[in-house]
Amino acid sequence: MSQQFNRLVVRATLALSGLILAASAHAGDPEMWSRIRASLFQDRPIVEASGDFLRLDAPTRAEDAAVVPISIHTGIPQSAGQYVQNTWLIIDQNPSPIAAKFVFTPSSGQADIETRVRVNEYTLIRAVAELNDGSLHMVSKFVKASGGCSAPAGKDPAEALASLGKMKVRVEGDVIPGKPSLAQLMISHPNDSGLAFDQMSRNYTPAHYVREISVTYAGKKVMTAEVDISISENPNFRFYFVPEGAGVLAVEAIDSSDLKFNTAVKLDTGKNVAASVKPAAGS
């Protein structure tokens, strides 16, 4: 809870400083980054990572600012001795720049992640990885897109409401003990940014978004994500996990209204599996 509060404070501070800076806001605004950096990493050193070690893929020009595909690749396998502990996905010029914090474990196998984000204006997008030794490594990419965050969620709002919380989990390829398996998680959720102004109520539509996702396999933590309104409608993630044998891949998602959505898929080794599960009753 306090962590969430901290995030809110950071968000509010950044939003305020964003307003102050607005007059001079340009893509690649170094001052914006220095504020984000200070809030997340204080004055800890951050190494510019080589492409072999950490890579961020994003389109140079986004086709749809509300659905910008992002992928983060790491060059090192996760092992007990050396692994990526946390990866932040940061979109400098978004109203809420810290799009996601992904927490990995050695059981993640590979600390790669793919997702889709909203991009509000021309901006640098960054991935900062923290290794288990505490060192910080960063890559960044400039993306041209605009209008993603305030673009209203939903081309078909009635449909979105009807399918709220539906989840799909798919594991690609065969499940081989000890080898990283690639999983895809889809959550049907409007992920409303709350940034669209409602002229009738003279207010902003309330934000309603997925804020936390945790994934376990056979009871062991694989990946946790604290996410935000910068993630696109119907949040979508691709990530790895290492199965030691047969087990259950379980996902829990919690949204900003504290609704909980669960899904799970039972995996046997050596078999290709796919699952589509209706949400468990929300709380």
Place this chain on the structure above:
Amino acid sequence: MNSKTLGLDPANKLTIDGLSATCLSLACLLVCFFFVLPAAHAESGFEVHEIAAGVWVHTGEIGDFAPENKGDLANLGFVIGARCVAVIDTGGSRWVGEALLGAIRSKTKLPICYVIATHMHPDHLLGHAAFLDEHPQFVAAASQARALIIRREGYLSRQKAILGENLAQGTEVVLPNHPIIGTEQLDLGGRMLTVKTWRTAHTDNDLTVQDSQTHTLFTGDLLFVDHLPVIDGSIKGWLAILPELGALAHEEEKSVPVVPGHGPDTGRSDKELQRLEVITTKPTGPEIGQTKDISSAYFAAETDYLSSVAKEVRGALKAQQTLQQTVSSSTLPAHWKLVEWYHRRNITAAFAELEWED
């Protein structure tokens, strides 16, 4: 047109604001020029043609908002009854709306009782404000108000950023006060207009208009001609309604005049037929040579494109391709305009929709 190009863009807006200080003197010249000539539409080449008796059409430019086109991008129309006039879409700026009002006034002095918006997109309805003094009923699908309320700030700021302070001046988003659910008849005196709403297709608030006297069909952006169709609703919904919409384009086996949201209407037949021969050379394309029916060819071309997008995306999903892979491996279609801007976007929209199919 779609929400990408007119999405809220604070950066752009701020940049324009910043620039305006330095460009003030130049801007002032332009501002003065336009202020002096506010009613110069007739001389500036705003044309309307009579596609059927009492049914007039203005053909918008195929392109995106730019100062040169003043937001004149969509096809607009008006229908003159014995009692009053109905306007179908008003263009992408107050300037276009005023030009259209001027064109109407050159044909009739009858009151304007209805201003109909075929859907929410700014190139179709940002001219509404020019009609406020006529006190018409503003007609739209019931779902349009919500869609506009959450987008209006973005539409207006983006329009201003692109067209500039002067051209955007006086433009406002006018919310509908005559919502349509299902189908309704609007009486113009001696002729009725049937306005009909559709399930989510191009957008979630599409509406078509058909005249009882000449059967002229205004499709809004449910039918694009030349201009690549843009998906801002549901590709599945759109493909599902096209047969029913296409059927409205025929009355007792004969084709009726059809006005698409963008691109040439069927009133320009001879030139069009020749041009269509080019469009229809692809193997799966419409067989215009046999039917000699322009609207069927138009509908077939659009169905063909949307089907090919759906097929390509479903194939990619089946092959477990990611969104990024699917978008970057897609080839731009031939025979359409603005493919650079909209095709990959359509693939993105279709992917995000179809990946939920079981």
